[in-house]
Amino acid sequence: MTLHIPTTEAQACAIVKSVIDSGVPLSIGGGGTRAGLGRPTQTQSTLSSAGLTGITLYEPAEMVIAARAGTPLAEVERTLAERGQMLPFEPMDHRALLGTDGEPTIGAVAAGNISGPRRINAGAARDSLIGIRLVNGRGEAIKSGGRVMKNVTGLDLVKLVAGSYGTLGFLTEVTFRVLPKPERILTLAWRGLSDEAAVALLCTALGSPYEPFAASHLPAGIGAAQPRTLLRLENFSDSIDYRSRELIALLGAHGAPERIEGQDSVELWRDVRDARVFAGTDEAIWRLSVAPTAGPKATAAIAARVPGARWFYDWGGGLVWLAVPAGADAAADAIRTAIRPLGGHATLVRAPAAIRASVPVFEPLPEPLMRVTAGIKTSFDPAGIFEPGRMYAGV
Amino acid sequence: MSAIAFPIPDQSILARREEIVAGLATLVAPEALITAEDERRPYETDALTAYRRLPLAVVLPSTTAEVAAVLKFCGEQGVPVVPRGAGTSLAGGAIPQEDAVVIGVSKMNRILSIDYANRTAKVQAGVTNLAVTGEVSAEGFFYAPDPSSQLACSIGGNIGMNSGGAHCLKYGVTTNNVLGVTMVLLDGSIVEVGGAHLDAAGYDILGLINGSEGQLGIITEATVRILRAAEGARPVLFGFPTSEQAGAAVAAIIGAGIIPVAMEFMDKPAIEICEAFAHAGYPMDVEALLIIEVEGSDTEMDAQLARIVAIAREHGVKTVKESKSAMEAAAIWKGRKSAFGATGRIADYICMDGTIPTGQLPYVLRRMAEIVKGYGLRVANVFHAGDGNLHPLILYNCNDPVEAQKAEDAGMDILKLCVEVGGCLTGEHGVGIEKRDLMTFQFNPEDLNQQMRVRAVFDQRWLLNPAKVFPLEGRVAA
Numbered sequence A: 001m002t003l004h005i006p007t008t009e010a011q012a013c014a015i016v017k018s019v020i021d022s023g024v025p026l027s028i029g030g031g032g033t034r035a036g037l038g039r040p041t042q043t044q045s046t047l048s049s050a051g052l053t054g055i056t057l058y059e060p061a062e063m064v065i066a067a068r069a070g071t072p073l074a075e076v077e078r079t080l081a082e083r084g085q086m087l088p089f090e091p092m093d094h095r096a097l098l099g100t101d102g103e104p105t106i107g108a109v110a111a112g113n114i115s116g117p118r119r120i121n122a123g124a125a126r127d128s129l130i131g132i133r134l135v136n137g138r139g140e141a142i143k144s145g146g147r148v149m150k151n152v153t154g155l156d157l158v159k160l161v162a163g164s165y166g167t168l169g170f171l172t173e174v175t176f177r178v179l180p181k182p183e184r185i186l187t188l189a190w191r192g193l194s195d196e197a198a199v200a201l202l203c204t205a206l207g208s209p210y211e212p213f214a215a216s217h218l219p220a221g222i223g224a225a226q227p228r229t230l231l232r233l234e235n236f237s238d239s240i241d242y243r244s245r246e247l248i249a250l251l252g253a254h255g256a257p258e259r260i261e262g263q264d265s266v267e268l269w270r271d272v273r274d275a276r277v278f279a280g281t282d283e284a285i286w287r288l289s290v291a292p293t294a295g296p297k298a299t300a301a302i303a304a305r306v307p308g309a310r311w312f313y314d315w316g317g318g319l320v321w322l323a324v325p326a327g328a329d330a331a332a333d334a335i336r337t338a339i340r341p342l343g344g345h346a347t348l349v350r351a352p353a354a355i356r357a358s359v360p361v362f363e364p365l366p367e368p369l370m371r372v373t374a375g376i377k378t379s380f381d382p383a384g385i386f387e388p389g390r391m392y393a394g395v
Numbered sequence B: 001m002s003a004i005a006f007p008i009p010d011q012s013i014l015a016r017r018e019e020i021v022a023g024l025a026t027l028v029a030p031e032a033l034i035t036a037e038d039e040r041r042p043y044e045t046d047a048l049t050a051y052r053r054l055p056l057a058v059v060l061p062s063t064t065a066e067v068a069a070v071l072k073f074c075g076e077q078g079v080p081v082v083p084r085g086a087g088t089s090l091a092g093g094a095i096p097q098e099d100a101v102v103i104g105v106s107k108m109n110r111i112l113s114i115d116y117a118n119r120t121a122k123v124q125a126g127v128t129n130l131a132v133t134g135e136v137s138a139e140g141f142f143y144a145p146d147p148s149s150q151l152a153c154s155i156g157g158n159i160g161m162n163s164g165g166a167h168c169l170k171y172g173v174t175t176n177n178v179l180g181v182t183m184v185l186l187d188g189s190i191v192e193v194g195g196a197h198l199d200a201a202g203y204d205i206l207g208l209i210n211g212s213e214g215q216l217g218i219i220t221e222a223t224v225r226i227l228r229a230a231e232g233a234r235p236v237l238f239g240f241p242t243s244e245q246a247g248a249a250v251a252a253i254i255g256a257g258i259i260p261v262a263m264e265f266m267d268k269p270a271i272e273i274c275e276a277f278a279h280a281g282y283p284m285d286v287e288a289l290l291i292i293e294v295e296g297s298d299t300e301m302d303a304q305l306a307r308i309v310a311i312a313r314e315h316g317v318k319t320v321k322e323s324k325s326a327m328e329a330a331a332i333w334k335g336r337k338s339a340f341g342a343t344g345r346i347a348d349y350i351c352m353d354g355t356i357p358t359g360q361l362p363y364v365l366r367r368m369a370e371i372v373k374g375y376g377l378r379v380a381n382v383f384h385a386g387d388g389n390l391h392p393l394i395l396y397n398c399n400d401p402v403e404a405q406k407a408e409d410a411g412m413d414i415l416k417l418c419v420e421v422g423g424c425l426t427g428e429h430g431v432g433i434e435k436r437d438l439m440t441f442q443f444n445p446e447d448l449n450q451q452m453r454v455r456a457v458f459d460q461r462w463l464l465n466p467a468k469v470f471p472l473e474g475r476v477a478a
């Protein structure tokens, strides 16, 4: 096992070029905390971003921050907080769920397109990612995008790289658009609703002018005995007073909500964001992306096929976190069959390596899209040296 | 103007014209195939009217299956294809070439379904941008990206160009508001990318398609996000003695944690032109104007405006004019949105579209004025101040070829200036033919080759809108 830790982009290029000649595939590591995301890869060497750290540009008035890929996420968030700003997409922390420790890096947030509850209002990580520098599989340093929000100059390779899990290249620097932190955050929590009623409530709220920034439903037994349906408002303080009043009136048919602020609210949403209720078990964990009203339909269909399945909803019902007993195929067939008629897709987030090696972790793609996917991989990485097979066999 | 080169038409394709037209005639209904020269004329250019080329033929299919059949045929025949929406591109993105078949989606203009609970609409690619909002506004919803051309331009063209508008400071551009597309590849295969859910599986191919300028395939349907409109919206005019003060006020507002829905900037020449046309009540004794729009309930808007006004005062604002009625609000926007049309009444102009870091605004405004003056021309500036997207309108006389060339040269100098200060060549109009040869200024050969290799995954032989985006020299395949 070789560990490469370049401290400059030029060194990273040289390492990649030398690897092409030897034909040894590379894992890409951020803080080295990488654990079971994606398919297990067979690599002898790791290319680490640990030597590429530091914030390279921060202009609060332009709402933009750039950092080398190995910069700890915590450092980026701390720097932003000093000026009352934040990453808009509320990136998830996988450590609790995956049972790992280490220092998550900003480059891997980009590489995984990791977004949390705020995604419904503020977009995904990919929507805020405005520029990248990466070393491709030819050992060339490439840039795409830049430091301005509006940019349609050429093909948007930034989006392709967001969520490619290191399979297209080694990110050396990423640039994000940021937003002001809200003055006040208030959570409204309704108790006792069924999944359908809860998602109907969330859809009504999200279709109102009062702009919830997060919308989740935790059924009975997920973190508490009673079901809880959660809406989060963020704004200036007096707006929160007004909007919460209006929302409660609008949703009056569902009963009166509890109001949660301060540390309790922060912890509640951290649990939702990081799927902490599924931490420390040996269940297989899936993430389903569906239209919000399809969420309860998907879970009902899965429950009928997979005894012992548990779940909760984020993104107004459109993101289902699902835990199933770890069986031979982590119920992959049953889950994908259940959601096929509804549209959407399923990703296996946590399971032992043997299962992740034997069932498709990412949703299988129809033939023409698989062909395009393989072509894109080859266009960045013709020798197939980066994270081979991490997303799809051969990609 | 004749500065921008087109590829030399392939004589072997021109020679086979009758055969190709006969082949197309077997694939679509007679009224969908346009071959007569006078009927092809309307398709010879787009909103970059200085350039025009008569296409080989024009096809206006009605279904995805027809698009697939036509595209497959053109692919097999090795005939270039130019996808077309409404033809409002300002970068020449939809201008054809003599050996190409234009495939237009204008007949595919139905809204297929609206899902209010999930806040999505499924539409055909030829639907106009404004029609989507029109369809859902009775329920209080809207489609967020709002290019000034929204009455005419199509959703397919918006995706092709990743269009923006005045309100994208808060709501994002097209790529942030499209969830899925149906797209036909050059071999005729039909792919669904994304859908009614938030994140698509696998690589973000949807993100790649947005802004791909008709180079990857033809979009026939799209699933877009619709949003619930705020309770109210109010634009306010702020007049500043200098551009520097207006620019500093924009930075300070954002620094204070306020993101208005729109912040539009106009300089003195633009104010004069727009006021003469729209009678919007713009102040005439200021050097720079900001239109700042806030949203929410009445009390929320009052509160937010009070904060904004206080900041504007700290930066020496001379006039503050709140719209007191829906009519006044409409007039304020009419002035801004008619900037292009109003300018067209007093002179010929070219509209540039670059983006800069907003901190560079005072320097860039000064340099732009110098550049244009250096060519002996005049410039009016309107732009999206919150995100630094500039639209200098360079005025000239199109009957004077020397002046026309100067206008084009001045425009190119301005775009280079945008890149030099850390910005980019185009914020929303696209590269098209217009900025194609400047791509080497923003990107080095490795950057460009990587883009072209990705492009070639979809189109090895460079048949899809081939004269656009990438310099004609040095093109690479996969």
Ligand SMILES: Cc1cc2nc3c(=O)[nH]c(=O)nc-3n(C[C@@H](O)[C@H](O)[C@@H](O)COP(=O)(O)OP(=O)(O)OC[C@H]3O[C@@H](n4cnc5c(N)ncnc54)[C@H](O)[C@@H]3O)c2cc1C
Pocket: A027, A028, A029, A030, A031, A032, A033, A034, A035, A036, A037, A049, A069, A070, A073, A091, A092, A093, A094, A095, A098, A100, A101, A102, A103, A104, A105, A106, A107, A108, A109, A111, A112, A114, A164, A165, A166, A167, A169, A170, A171, A172, A387
């Ligand atoms: C153990 C663990 C802990 C996490 N903790 C957090 C957290 O606290 N906060 C948070 O927001 N997110 C967290 N995440 C989730 C997610 O945001 C990312 O996986 C990332 O932040 C983890 O950081 P890392 O540097 O350890 O990445 P790694 O686990 O090393 O890598 C994750 C993925 O990104 C790719 N990758 C990493 N760096 C690069 C690069 N420079 N160029 C290209 N591809 C790259 C890898 O190939 C791999 O596919 C965590 C994930 C894991 C696995």
Ligand SMILES: Cc1cc2nc3c(=O)[nH]c(=O)nc-3n(C[C@H](O)[C@H](O)[C@H](O)COP(=O)(O)OP(=O)(O)OC[C@H]3O[C@@H](n4cnc5c(N)ncnc54)[C@H](O)[C@@H]3O)c2cc1C
Pocket: B046, B047, B082, B083, B084, B085, B086, B087, B088, B089, B090, B093, B094, B105, B125, B146, B147, B148, B149, B152, B153, B154, B155, B156, B157, B158, B159, B160, B161, B162, B163, B164, B165, B166, B213, B214, B215, B217, B218, B219, B220, B340, B341, B428, B429, B430, B465
């Ligand atoms: C007065 C005026 C104001 C404008 N204001 C703005 C503005 O505020 N913001 C802004 O962003 N733009 C603006 N534009 C530019 C233009 O309107 C946009 O670029 C618009 O998105 C083009 O849409 P269209 O349907 O006319 O597309 P076209 O001009 O027909 O085509 C544009 C590009 O998309 C491709 N394309 C079209 N349809 C498809 C399809 N179905 N599948 C694949 N590719 C396709 C074409 O090949 C071409 O490259 C303005 C233009 C004018 C004339």
